[in-house]
Amino acid sequence: MNIVLTGSLGNIGKPLAKALLQKGHSITVISSNADRQQEIESLGAKAAIGSMHDAAFLTAAFKGADIVYLMETLEAVGNFFDKQLDFIAAISQIGRNYKQAIEQTGVKQVIHLSSIGAHMDKGNGILAFHHNVENILQQLPGDVAIKFMRPVGFYTNMFSFVRGLKAKGAIVQNWGGDDKEPWVSPLDIATVIAEEVETPFEGRKIRYIASDEVSPNEIAAALGDAIGKPDLAWQVIPDDQLLENWLAIGMNPQIANGFMEMQASMRGGVLYEDYFRHRPTLGKVKLTDFAKDFAAVYNKD
Structure with missing residues (x-):
C-alpha cells in the first residue's frame, strides 16, 4: 500500500x-x-x-x-x-x-x-x-x-526531570505518590x-x-537506581508553586498553565479514567528498560 x-x-x-x-x-x-x-x-x-x-x-x-x-x-x-x-x-x-x-x-x-x-x-x-x-x-x-x-x-517526557535532578537532587512535580499510572x-x-x-x-x-503501569514513587526508585542515586525522592509541590517556577524561567503562559493542569489531572487518576475503562495489552518496553536510556542522558552532561 x-x-x-x-x-x-x-x-x-x-x-x-x-x-x-x-x-x-x-x-x-x-x-x-x-x-x-x-x-x-x-x-x-x-x-x-x-x-x-x-x-x-x-x-x-x-x-x-x-x-x-x-x-x-x-x-x-x-x-x-x-x-x-x-x-x-x-x-x-x-x-x-x-x-x-x-x-x-x-x-x-x-x-x-x-x-x-x-x-x-x-x-x-x-x-x-x-x-x-x-x-x-x-x-x-x-x-x-x-x-x-x-x-x-511518553517515557521520553521524563528527560525533562534531568535539569531539576541536577539542580535539586530530586524529582519535583505537582503530582506523585503510589497510585499506578500508564x-x-x-x-x-x-x-x-x-x-x-x-x-x-x-x-x-x-x-x-x-507499555507499563507504575507509580511516581516506583519511577523515582527505578531512575534513581539507574543513575546511582538509590534514595532519589519524588517531591510533590502545590500547583501554584510549580506554575510559578515555570513562568519564572520564561515559559509561554499557555504551555506552563497547560502542563500544570494536565499534571494536576493525573493526581487521583482523573486523566486515566477512560484509559482504565478500555485498558490495552501492555507493550514490551518496560520502565526498567527506559531507565537505562534515562541514565545515558543524565550522565551525558
Whole structure:
C-alpha cells in the first residue's frame, strides 16, 4: 500500500517507517526539514519536504495515498518560551489542514496519533489540542475510516526531570505518590500503528497504547537506581508553586498553565479514567528498560 507518514523521522516515525518498509509498503515521509531528505531516502522511503501549516502542500503529499498517518506535536509548532504563540490554536489549524487535504484527495483510511485525555473537553490542560483535532477529524465524511490512537505519557517526557535532578537532587512535580499510572515507549507506539496499518479499517476506532503501569514513587526508585542515586525522592509541590517556577524561567503562559493542569489531572487518576475503562495489552518496553536510556542522558552532561 501507499502510506504517507507525517512527523518526519522522530522517535515514532523512524521505527514506524522501517517496520512498514520491511512489510513491503511504499512509504512517503513528510518532514519540514530538508536536511532529513537524505536520511529518509536512505531508508527506502520517499521524502516530501514541506509544512503541516501548508494545506496545499499536504494535499499534494496525500494524493494517491491508501493510508495517511497524522500526528501533531507542540514542538513542531514552536518554542515553549515564545510567549506570543497560541499553541492550541496553531495545532487546531493543522487539524483543519489535514481534514482539507483528506477531503480534497479522497483518502479513505486514516490513522491519527492522538493522546490520552483526548476524550475530555475540559480539565486536560495542554492535551486540549488532541481533543480539538479529534473533533475536527470526526467531521470528515462517514466513508472515511479513522483509527484514533491514544498513547499515554511518553517515557521520553521524563528527560525533562534531568535539569531539576541536577539542580535539586530530586524529582519535583505537582503530582506523585503510589497510585499506578500508564507510560509508553515510542517503540511500542510504532509497533501498534504498524499493526493497525494491516488491520481492516471500518468506521471510527479508538485504541489506547501503553507499555507499563507504575507509580511516581516506583519511577523515582527505578531512575534513581539507574543513575546511582538509590534514595532519589519524588517531591510533590502545590500547583501554584510549580506554575510559578515555570513562568519564572520564561515559559509561554499557555504551555506552563497547560502542563500544570494536565499534571494536576493525573493526581487521583482523573486523566486515566477512560484509559482504565478500555485498558490495552501492555507493550514490551518496560520502565526498567527506559531507565537505562534515562541514565545515558543524565550522565551525558
